[in-house]
Amino acid sequence: MILEVAILDVKPDLTEDFESTFKAASKIIASISGYISHDLHRCLETKNRYILLVRWQKLEDHTIGFRQSPEYQEWRSLLHHFYDSFPTVEHYESIILP
Structure with a gap:
């Protein structure tokens, strides 16, 4: 499994619209072969910063x-x-599993 980590800095006055639109866009990424799951998190310290975590079966499923x-x-x-x-988008692989 590959974890895609994307740091998203959204224009401060558009955060509500972004969150609403992201819900609709989630259906798009979820339809891609090799997609496993995703989570979107909002930063507590920087209100317009989000982190998107997407799990893919393999790197090429994303890239x-x-x-x-x-x-x-x-x-x-x-x-x-x-x-x-x-x-900023980076990819990670698990090296130690519980």
């Missing part, structure tokens, strides 16, 4: 399967105008 899909274009058109700067 190729999603990012090169027509669904990604729809995701991008729904969400990217909310960002103050382009999100």
Whole structure:
């Protein structure tokens, strides 16, 4: 399993609209092959900062399967105008399991 971690800085006056739109956009990412689950969290200290955690079966499910899909274009058109700067995205793999 691969964990995608995206730090999203949303324009401060658009946070409510972002959260509402993200609910609709969630259906898009959930439809992609290799998708497992996702969570969106709002930062307590910086109210317009969010962290998106997406679990994928393998890295290519995100980097190729999603990012090169027509669904990604729809995701991008729904969400990217909310960002103050382009999100930082990194991928992690588990090395110690409980």
